[in-house]
Amino acid sequence: MAEKSGADILVETLMDLGVDTVFGYPGGAVLPIYDALYEHPKIKHILVRHEQAATHAAEGYARSTGKPGVVLVTSGPGATNAVTGITDALMDSIPMVVITGQVATNLIGTDAFQEADTVGITRHCTKHNYLVKKPSDLAHVVQEAFHIATKGRPGPVVIDIPKNVQVAAAEFSRNAVVDTSRYQPQTEGDFKEINTAVEMIMNAKAPILYTGGGIINSGPKASETLRELAELLGCPVTSTLMGLGAFPASSDKWLGMLGMHGTFEANMAMNKADLVVCLGARFDDRITGRLDAFSPNSKKIHVDIDRSSINKTIRVDLPLVGDVGRVMEQMIAVLKGRRFVTPDHGEWWSRIAGWRATNCLDYPESKTEIMPQEAIRKLWQATHEREPIITTEVGQHQMWAAQHFDFEKPNKWLTSGGLGTMGYGLPAAIGAQLGNPDALVIDIAGEASIQMNIQELGTATQYRLPVKIFILNNEYMGMVRQWQELTYESRYSNSYSDSLPDFVKLAESYDWTGIRIEDPADLEAGIQKMIETDGPVMVDCRVAKLANCYPMIPSGAAHTEMLLSAEDVKGTMDDQAKALV
C-alpha cells in the first residue's frame, strides 16, 4: 500500500465521499490541506470572508441539496469563529462536517500561537467531534464523521487535525470498506406501535398533523408521503418554522405555521384537537407557548428519530422512534391494510373554517408607506412560479416571510430556527446558490441582521453568484423593538439601527447592483428589476418603521390567547412572563 500525507488522505477521502464543494478560509494550521487542495481541483473551494459565513454557507448548501455541507477552517480563531454556525446546525439538525486545523500534537496544551481547545469548545455544540492524532486514523474518522453527520438526526461533526498529522504519512488505499457499526440509528418504526398509532387515528374526531424539519431531513420522498397521509386522513396540517415547504401551502388542508407567530387557525386547531400527530418536530417553546395550556385535551403521538426529543417538554401518549418518512409509509400501509376510509370530519372542518374567517394575517394597509407584509406578498407574487429558494436572517422580516411567502416544495426555505442566528441569510444564500446554480435565490433580510455577515457580498461577487438580498429596512431591530413595546412600555433601549450605511452604494462598491424602493407605488417595479437584473442585487426596501408582526402569542400565554393586532397590546407584562425567552 502506498503512503500518503495526512492532508492527501483527507482530500482523497473527501473526494471518495462525493464532496464537490468546501467552504473555507486558510490559515497557518491548515496550510498542508490547502496545498493538497491545490492539486485536486475537482473539489471546489469557496473562499468566504469570515469563518462563521463558511458554516452558514455550508448549512445553506446542505439544506437546499440534501447533501452534507463541508467546512475547512484554521485553528484558534478560525475554529472559534465557526462555533456559531456549528451550534446553529446542531439546533436545526443540518448535516455538516467541519474540518479544523490544530497546532502540532507536541504543541497542544502549551498555549501555542492560534491554539484553542477546539474539541473542548465544540464538544457540546456538535453531534460528535474528533481530535485525530495519527494520519493512519484519518480515513476512518472522516468516513465515520460523514456517516454520523448524515444518518439519524443530522447534525454537525468537527474533525480537528493537528498540523503534523496533516504532514506525516500513513498507508492509504482509496475506497476502503467503512465500518459504521458504532452508529446505527433506528429508522423503522415498531410494528406494534404503528398499529396503536393507526387505532388512535381511526378513533380521532378532531385530528391534526403537526410537522417539522424532520420531514425535510428525511428527504423529498417524505414530503410526498406526508401529502398522501394528509389526504388519506382528511385532516389539517400545520408546521413549525423549520418544516415549511414539506406540505404545499396551496392545499386546502394547510393551516399555516403554528406557534408564537403562527396563524390563529393553526394554534386554535392545536388547542382544540383530540389527536395531535407530531411528525419530525420537537415541541419547541416557540411552538407550545405555556406548557400546561398546550393542546390540553388531545392524545399525542410523537414520531422522531431522536429519542431524546420525545417527552422532553410535552408528555406524549405514544412515542414512535424512527425515520419520519419511513414511519408515515408504515402508517399508510397499515391504514390501507385495514381498508381505512377517509373520514369527513365535517364538524372539525367547520370549526376550522370559523377560525380561518378571522383572517389573522391581514395587516393595515397604507398608501404612503410600504407595509413589510405587502412587500413579502408582492415578492411572492413576482417570483413563486420560479420556485425560488428563500433564505432569511432573524427577526420580524423572518416571521413575515414565514407568514406571507407560500412554499409548495421542501428544501426551498432556509432559515435559522433553533438558534435564531442573525447573519445567517446571506451566507446561506451563497451556499444554496452554489448547490443550485440555476435557482433564483433570495435572502429576505432586515437592515440590522444583514450587517452581521455583510462582508460576504465579496464572496458572491468573486464566484459570480446571482443571489438577491431583499432588505425590509425599518431602521430598527424590529423584533427587539416589538418586544419592548409589548413588555417594557416602549422603552426602546438600543433597538434603533443608527448610522446605517447607504445600502445601494455599499452594493455598488462590491460590484453588485443596488436598488432602493421607497414608495409603495414603486414596489412591484423594484421587485421586477431585482429579478431581471443579472448578477447579485441588493434591494433596500424602506418599509413602515413601526409595523409589528402579528398574530403573536406573547411569552407565557396559551394558544388561545393570541394577540391579533396592535390593539390587543397592553404594553406591560408580569415578571413570570418577562423571565421567559
Added chain:
Amino acid sequence: MHIHEEAVERHVLAVLVDNEAGILARIAGMFTARGYNIESLTVADISEDHAISRITIATNGPPHVIEQIIAQLDRLVPVHSVRDLTESGPHVQRELALVKVAGKGENRIEAMRLADAYRARIVDASTESFIFEITGAPEKIETFVALMREVGLVEVGRTGVVAVSRGPNAG
C-alpha cells in the same frame, strides 16, 4: 418572582462507553450543559481489550428529567448502553471510603470500637491516628463518617458508588 423547584428522586445509572479520549468530559459536560445533577461518577476500563469503560453515575432529578438524562446519554455516539439500575430492580451498590481520624485517649478507643462495629479495616495507624477503609452502601458510609466527626475526623476520600444488578443476568 420565585423560581419553582420540583421534587427529585435518586437514580443510579450504569453506562457502557468506548474507552476514548474526552469521553468523561463529554458525559460530565452534557450534565452541566443541560442542568442535570451528578451526585457521584465513577469510571474504569472493564473489558479485556481495554476498549470499553463502565461509568456509574448517581444522579437525582424529577422522573421526567431522569428519563431525559438516559435519552441524552444514549444518543452520544461513544455510548453503547445506558441502564437505570434503580428502575430495573434489585441491585447492589457499593462505595469505598478512606477515613482518617486523629486523637488520643477515649476518642481513639471509641473510634476503634465504631470501626469494628461497621467492619471498617485499619489500613494505617500511628500513635495518634488511624486510616480506616470502609466499604458499603453510600448510606452506611455517610453514617460512619458522621460518627467519626465526633471522634476526630481529619479527612475522608470516597470513590463514589458502583452498582451491579442482582441475579444471573447483566442489567
